[in-house]
Amino acid sequence: MKEGRSDTVDDEPRYFAAECLLSRDYLYKLGVYVQSCAHMEKLCSEIVCLSQGLAVETKAFEDKANSLRLLPTSELITELSKAAKSERLTSVDSSSLSSMAGWLHRYVHNRHLAVHGAHLLHGSNVRIEAAPKKGRSGWFNTEIRVIDELVADVDRLLRELTHLHKRLSSET
Known part of the structure; x- marks a missing residue:
């Protein structure tokens, strides 16, 4: 072992994925996305x-949120989509929540690939390999710029859900 690096063996990297398979920038984006x-998911529940x-x-709130x-x-x-129809929401909040739920339904597979996939970088391209599931191929190829767009989309949606959550929390 090297002096001062008790977490490594000989010349091996401290974190293999970070130092050998993926760039730090990509790992940061993946972490932000996940x-x-x-x-x-917490806000939706x-x-x-x-x-x-x-x-x-309240205990009822905590129990229901945890079960969700x-x-x-x-x-x-799907439960979020149903919540968008609640009479407790204004028409603007209902429309906004319905739109957000629609986006989440369309892109839930991206979340699964981000969490469960093995990511590999090839220049400006990314290959994500995961077990085939419900008609989904076992691999997915895309460009880094698409990953950047997805991270921006998920950040925008998180901000919208946070604002809606704050508004609804202040009303109860």
Whole structure:
């Protein structure tokens, strides 16, 4: 082992994926995307609770939010679509939430590929390999610029969900 690097063996990298397979910039983008998805799933479960009139920081709210977070992602999004029809939402919030749920339904496979796929960089292209599922191929090729657009989209959506969550929380 090298002196001062007790977490490595001989000349091996500390983190193989970060130092050998993917660039730090790509790993950062992937981390932003995955964490944005995680926060959106949390917000979606809480927005469903708020649309049902559950008060924040109550056991009923916490239990319902947790049960929603245990659902497969596509089922959570379906619950969000139903919440958009709640009479507790203004027509603007309802329309906005319906639009967001539609986006989430269309792109849920990207979340699955980001979390479960093995990402490989080839110049300005990315190959993501994952187990074939429900008609989805086992691999997906795209360009880094498309990844950048997806990260920007998910960030925009996270911001919209956060604003909606704040508005709904202040009303209960």
